[in-house]
Amino acid sequence: MFTKNKRISLLNYWTSRYLLTLFVGLAIISLILTVWIRHTALENRLEMMEFLADETVYRLTDTSRQLGWAGGPAIPDFIGDRERFNMSDIDPILYVLDTEGNILTSNRLIPPGSSKNIGDVLDGQEGVKKFTAGEGKGATVQYVVRKRIEQNERVVGWVLVLEKKNNLMRVNQAYGQLAILIGAMALLGWLAIYFLSKRLARPIKQVAVAARQVQEGNYEIDLPIHIKEEEVYELVSSFKEMATKLEQLEKTRTELLAGVTHELKTPVTSISGLLQAVKDGIITGKDADEFIKMALIETTKMKTMVGDLLAFNTFAVDAIPVKLVKSDINRLVKDAVTQWEVMQEEETVQVDTILLDKPIYVHVDIVRFQQILTNLLTNAIQAMQKGVIMIRLQETDSSVKVTVQDTGVGIPKEDQAFIFERFYRGENKKYTVRGLGLGLPLSKMMAQSVNGDLRLIESSENGTTFEITLIKVR
Known part of the structure; x- marks a missing residue:
C-alpha cells in the first residue's frame, strides 16, 4: 500500500523554514553580541577601576605631602562620587595598604581577617589580577587593580580596587536593549518573509487552480x-x-x-x-x-x-526508412517543379525558380523532398486563383534554404500557430477544400526525418512564405 505524504502549502513551507533560519541566525548573533557586550563591559570597567586607582594614588600622594604620611592617609571625597567615573552599575571596594599588606583605610567597613586576604593578592607587581576569593560554593572570582604609592622614589603603600567578576560583567540594560533589537529584527524578518512568500505563492497557487480547471476540461x-x-x-x-x-x-x-x-x-x-x-x-x-x-x-x-x-x-x-542520397539541390528542385506542373490540368499559376549559381549538394531523400515541395505548391495554388509562385534557393554556411512564396490570401493570424498540428484545418479550407489536415504536419515530419526542417516564415493578406532547410554535404 502507498502512503500519501502530508502536504503543506507553499506559504507555510517556506515561511516556516525561513523563520527557522532567521531565528537560528538571530540566536547566533545574540550569543556573539552577548559575549562581546560582556567582554567590552569588563574591559571598560577594569579601565575605570585603573583610573580610579591612579586618581586615588595621586590624591593620597598630594595629601601626604601636606599632612605627612605618618598623619594617616584618608580616602579622598571624590571616591564616593561614582557617577563621575561612569561606574553607577558597580561599587568597587578601595583599600589603601602599607608595604606589609596591612589595610590602613578603605571606603567600606573592614571585616576581621580582611588584611590577610587582601595581602595575599600583593606580589609586588602593579596591574590587574584575577583571583578566586573563598572556597567551595562560596568562592567568587574577583578582579583587583594594584597601584603603588610612592614618595621620594620609594614605595610607601598600595592602592587596591576590587570588584567581583559578575558585577563587572553585569549589563542588564544592554541585555534589554539587545532583546528589543533582536525582537524587532525577528518581527520585521517574519513580516518580510511572510509577505514575500505570499506574493510568490499566490501566482503559483493560481496556476495550480487553473491546472485543475484544465484537467476538468475548462x-x-x-x-x-x-x-x-x-x-x-x-x-x-x-x-x-x-x-x-x-x-x-x-x-x-x-x-x-x-x-x-x-x-x-x-x-x-x-x-x-x-x-x-x-x-x-x-x-x-x-x-x-x-x-x-x-x-x-x-x-x-x-x-x-x-x-x-x-x-x-x-x-x-x-516506421518508414529514410534513404538519404547525395543530390544537387538545383536539379532536385527543377525536377520536382516540373513533375508538379505536369500534373496540373490548368496553367493559371506561374512558378518562377531562382536557383543557386553553382551546384550545391545535400543529403536528402528524393521522394520525400518531392512530396514536401508538391504539398507546398498545391497549398499555394489553393490559396490563389492566379498569380506567381516564387521558389528561391539560398546558401548558408551549413545548409541550403528553399523558400516557397505565393501571392495568395494568406493564413489567418489565429490559425498560424496551429498549421503544423495534425488534423487541423483553418476556416478558409474547412468548407472549401477537401482533406484531412495532414499535409503540412506530414511535410514537416518528412523534412525532420532527413535532418532538415519546414517552417512558416510569414503570412499576410499579400501572400505566404514557407522555408525548407536541408543540410549541405561537406
Whole structure:
C-alpha cells in the first residue's frame, strides 16, 4: 500500500523554514553580541577601576605631602562620587595598604581577617589580577587593580580596587536593549518573509487552480498578467499559452472524427450513387462511361486521403526508412517543379525558380523532398486563383534554404500557430477544400526525418512564405 505524504502549502513551507533560519541566525548573533557586550563591559570597567586607582594614588600622594604620611592617609571625597567615573552599575571596594599588606583605610567597613586576604593578592607587581576569593560554593572570582604609592622614589603603600567578576560583567540594560533589537529584527524578518512568500505563492497557487480547471476540461482560465518577477511571469504566460493550445487541440480532436467521417463519406456516397445509376440503367451510353470516370476520380481522392492517414501514422512511429542520397539541390528542385506542373490540368499559376549559381549538394531523400515541395505548391495554388509562385534557393554556411512564396490570401493570424498540428484545418479550407489536415504536419515530419526542417516564415493578406532547410554535404 502507498502512503500519501502530508502536504503543506507553499506559504507555510517556506515561511516556516525561513523563520527557522532567521531565528537560528538571530540566536547566533545574540550569543556573539552577548559575549562581546560582556567582554567590552569588563574591559571598560577594569579601565575605570585603573583610573580610579591612579586618581586615588595621586590624591593620597598630594595629601601626604601636606599632612605627612605618618598623619594617616584618608580616602579622598571624590571616591564616593561614582557617577563621575561612569561606574553607577558597580561599587568597587578601595583599600589603601602599607608595604606589609596591612589595610590602613578603605571606603567600606573592614571585616576581621580582611588584611590577610587582601595581602595575599600583593606580589609586588602593579596591574590587574584575577583571583578566586573563598572556597567551595562560596568562592567568587574577583578582579583587583594594584597601584603603588610612592614618595621620594620609594614605595610607601598600595592602592587596591576590587570588584567581583559578575558585577563587572553585569549589563542588564544592554541585555534589554539587545532583546528589543533582536525582537524587532525577528518581527520585521517574519513580516518580510511572510509577505514575500505570499506574493510568490499566490501566482503559483493560481496556476495550480487553473491546472485543475484544465484537467476538468475548462480552458477558460483567469491568470494575472501584470507580474514583475520574470520567472513567475514566464510560468504564468507559458501556462496560459499551453491552455490555449490545449483548448485548440481539444476542439481539433472533437472535430477529427466528424471531419474524417465526412471527408471519407463524401467520395463513398458519390461512388455509390454514380455506380448505382449505371447499374440500374438510368444512365447509359457515353453518360455511363462519364459516370464511371467520375467514380474512379472519387476513388482516387479517397485512396489519397487513406494514404495520407497511413503515411502520417507510419511516420509518427518512425516506421518508414529514410534513404538519404547525395543530390544537387538545383536539379532536385527543377525536377520536382516540373513533375508538379505536369500534373496540373490548368496553367493559371506561374512558378518562377531562382536557383543557386553553382551546384550545391545535400543529403536528402528524393521522394520525400518531392512530396514536401508538391504539398507546398498545391497549398499555394489553393490559396490563389492566379498569380506567381516564387521558389528561391539560398546558401548558408551549413545548409541550403528553399523558400516557397505565393501571392495568395494568406493564413489567418489565429490559425498560424496551429498549421503544423495534425488534423487541423483553418476556416478558409474547412468548407472549401477537401482533406484531412495532414499535409503540412506530414511535410514537416518528412523534412525532420532527413535532418532538415519546414517552417512558416510569414503570412499576410499579400501572400505566404514557407522555408525548407536541408543540410549541405561537406
